[in-house]
Each structure stands twice: as structure tokens, then as C-alpha cells.
Amino acid sequence: MRTLIRYLREHLKADFRVDLYALAALFLAVCISVNYYLDFEDSYIDAYRGDNIRIVFYFLLYAFAYYSGVGLWTRFHGRLDVWHRRDFWIYSLTGLGIYSWYAGYYGFNEWSHVVFNDQIYAFAFYCLRNLQSLMTVILPLMLFYWFVEKEPNGFYGMRPKWKGLQIYFLLLLCMVPLITYASFQPSFLESYPTYRDTNANEFFDVPEWVTALIYELAYGWDFVPTELMFRGFLVIGMARILGRGAVLPMVITYAFIHFGKPPGETISSIFGGYILGVIAxxxxxxxxxxxxxxxxxWLMELAAFIQLGL
Structure with a gap:
């Protein structure tokens, strides 16, 4: 825990300005309020699910968030030169483009119909929705890293570093009481577990825990490309251009990708994204x-399974 506090203290000492952070907070407050008041993402962007224009809309949304964050940081830290750097535009447009493709892509719906002649559509849909990032995020970032990236950084932080990982397990342990408490709330069980019985186990003639495990592995995988993009590419990758300024625009954009989720989750993503960004x-x-x-x-899934007696 001391290490985490030291990381945050060092970052805040170098990056924090009351006017900058206050304006960033105001910007986020206004955008979050407008989104949930108008139900913007769900009613307007998601209305085009299955249409490629949805990818464009996501790009415009995320670009607005990211470049607003960069604009605030460069203005208050006197780094307007960033806007004239060719590599800034190459990196930022690449990252935003890749994640917008991932967010707006719906081709896995067609794949789900094809798999096993549409007999396990629901199960295939839920799994492929989480695995499609292999094509839409991992592969493009690997190609960019191999052919464009000039600074060796272990594929944007993906190379395992076991030293110091104890702090994360300690933080995770601190979450157990909170998740346990949340699992007793009716609203929690309305959303979790995300696994749903689709009768896929009957199709494959296996116990249901097998199909549940397959789903949970796919569900868990989907968090990896999110970390790779936001804490990896947008922080570790962009740090060569923005330095410590890579964190704030990432946090603002990270909040925007939660617009389709409950407001509390969007707000908490700001603090979680900031801490994880500083650590990265x-x-x-x-x-x-x-x-x-x-x-x-997975703890939330497990808590829900236990509560439901599954």
C-alpha cells in the first residue's frame, strides 16, 4: 500500500494543478449528466447496432473525450507543441480508431448464427462478443507495435513483471467485503451473474459448469484488451509523447466508454482509471x-452464483 501511495504522490506532485483538475472534473460532470439525461449512447449510438456507421459515431464520441482531455492538459501545462507532433496524431488516431472498431463492431452476431447451425446462438453470441477483441484490438495493436512502434515497451506493458504484484492482490482482497455487501442488494442480482443458462450444456452433453466456465473465461478475457488499450497504449505508449500527461486524457476517455453502464459504475471508473493509469x-x-x-x-460473478445457490 505504501508503494501505491508513493506512486500517487509522485504523480500528483508533478501533474496536479487545481485549475486543470477542477476543469477536467467539471467537463466530466457535464458530459456524464448529459449522457444519462438524454440516454445518449443507448438511444442514439446503439440504435445503429449492426450498422458500420456505429463505429464512426463511437470514434467521434471517444475522439471528443480524448482530445478534450489532451487540450486541457496541454493548455495548463504549457505543452501546446504536442498538437504539432506527427507521432501524436498517428498514435492517438490509431488508438481511438482501434477501440472504436471494437466498440461498434457487431459482426460476431452473424458468426453466432453460423456456429453449430444456429443451435446455440445465445451461448455463441455471449462468448464471441467477448472474444472478438482478438481481431479488433489485439491484432491491430500487434501490427502497430511491430511495424510502427519505435520504443520497446514490452508490447505496451503486456510483458509479465512479477515484482510488486503483491500490492494488486492486496487491493483485490480489500474489495472482497464490498463485493460481499453488494451481492446482498437486489440490484446486484439483476445484473450478475452475467452468465445465463442457454442450454448449451445439453447441446454439448456436458455438465453446466463446463459451459459456465467457458463463458467465464471468455468474459474475463474481455478485460485484457481494455487494459491493453487504456493503460497500455494510451498511457505507456503515449507517455513517450505526453509524459505524465498521458494519464488524464485516458481517464476522461475511459469514463466515456462506460456511458452505457449504470451511472455509479461510470463515476467509479474515473477514480479506478486514474489509479490504474498512474500505476501503469x-x-x-x-x-x-x-x-x-x-x-x-470474477469475484462479482462468484458472489452472485453463491447468492443464487448455483
Missing amino acids: LQTRSIWGGIIIHLGVA
């Missing part, structure tokens, strides 16, 4: 975020 910047590794994300997700 300091350690040049995203494994802390992966551990936290996967751990919390």
Missing part, C-alpha cells in the same frame, strides 16, 4: 490492472 505509468506494466479487473469481475 510508474511500473510500465498493465498486469496490475488486469489482476484487479479480472479479480473484481
Whole structure:
């Protein structure tokens, strides 16, 4: 815990300005309020599910968030030169483009109909929805890393670094009482577990725990590309251009990708994203975020299974 506090203290000492952070908070407050008041993402962007224009809309949304964050940071830190750097535009547009493709892509729906002649559509849909990031995020980032990236950074922090991982398991342990408490709330059980009985186990003639495990592995995987993009590419990758300024725009954009989720989750993503961003910047590794994300997700699933007696 001391290490985490030291990381945050060092980052805040170098990056924090009351006017900058206050304006960033105001910007987020206004955007979050407008989104939930108008039900913007769900009613307007998701209305085009299955249409490629949805990818464009996501790109415009995320670009607005990211470049607003960069604009605030460069203005208050006197780094307007960033806007004239060719590599800034190459990196930022690549990252935003890749994640927008991932967010708006719906081709896995067609794949789900094809798999096993549409007999297990629901199960295939839920699994492929979580696995499609292999094509839409991992592969494009690997190609960019191999052919464009000039700074060796262990594939944006994906290279395992086991030193110092204890802190993340400690943070995860602290989450257990909170998740346990949440699991007793009716609203929690309305959303979790995300696994749904689709009778796929009957189709494969296996116990249901087998299909549940397959789903949970796919569900957990989907957090890996999120960490790779936000704490990896947008923090570790962009740090060569923005330095510590890579964190704030990432946090703002990270909040925007939660617009389709409950307001509380969107707000908490700001604080979680900031802490994980600082840790990634300091350690040049995203494994802390992966551990936290996967751990919390699977603990919530487990708590819901226990509550439902499954």
C-alpha cells in the first residue's frame, strides 16, 4: 500500500494543478449528466447496432473525450507543441480508431448464427462478443507495435513483471467485503451473474459448469484488451509523447466508454482509471490492472452464483 501511495504522490506532485483538475472534473460532470439525461449512447449510438456507421459515431464520441482531455492538459501545462507532433496524431488516431472498431463492431452476431447451425446462438453470441477483441484490438495493436512502434515497451506493458504484484492482490482482497455487501442488494442480482443458462450444456452433453466456465473465461478475457488499450497504449505508449500527461486524457476517455453502464459504475471508473493509469505509468506494466479487473469481475460473478445457490 505504501508503494501505491508513493506512486500517487509522485504523480500528483508533478501533474496536479487545481485549475486543470477542477476543469477536467467539471467537463466530466457535464458530459456524464448529459449522457444519462438524454440516454445518449443507448438511444442514439446503439440504435445503429449492426450498422458500420456505429463505429464512426463511437470514434467521434471517444475522439471528443480524448482530445478534450489532451487540450486541457496541454493548455495548463504549457505543452501546446504536442498538437504539432506527427507521432501524436498517428498514435492517438490509431488508438481511438482501434477501440472504436471494437466498440461498434457487431459482426460476431452473424458468426453466432453460423456456429453449430444456429443451435446455440445465445451461448455463441455471449462468448464471441467477448472474444472478438482478438481481431479488433489485439491484432491491430500487434501490427502497430511491430511495424510502427519505435520504443520497446514490452508490447505496451503486456510483458509479465512479477515484482510488486503483491500490492494488486492486496487491493483485490480489500474489495472482497464490498463485493460481499453488494451481492446482498437486489440490484446486484439483476445484473450478475452475467452468465445465463442457454442450454448449451445439453447441446454439448456436458455438465453446466463446463459451459459456465467457458463463458467465464471468455468474459474475463474481455478485460485484457481494455487494459491493453487504456493503460497500455494510451498511457505507456503515449507517455513517450505526453509524459505524465498521458494519464488524464485516458481517464476522461475511459469514463466515456462506460456511458452505457449504470451511472455509479461510470463515476467509479474515473477514480479506478486514474489509479490504474498512474500505476501503469510508474511500473510500465498493465498486469496490475488486469489482476484487479479480472479479480473484481470474477469475484462479482462468484458472489452472485453463491447468492443464487448455483
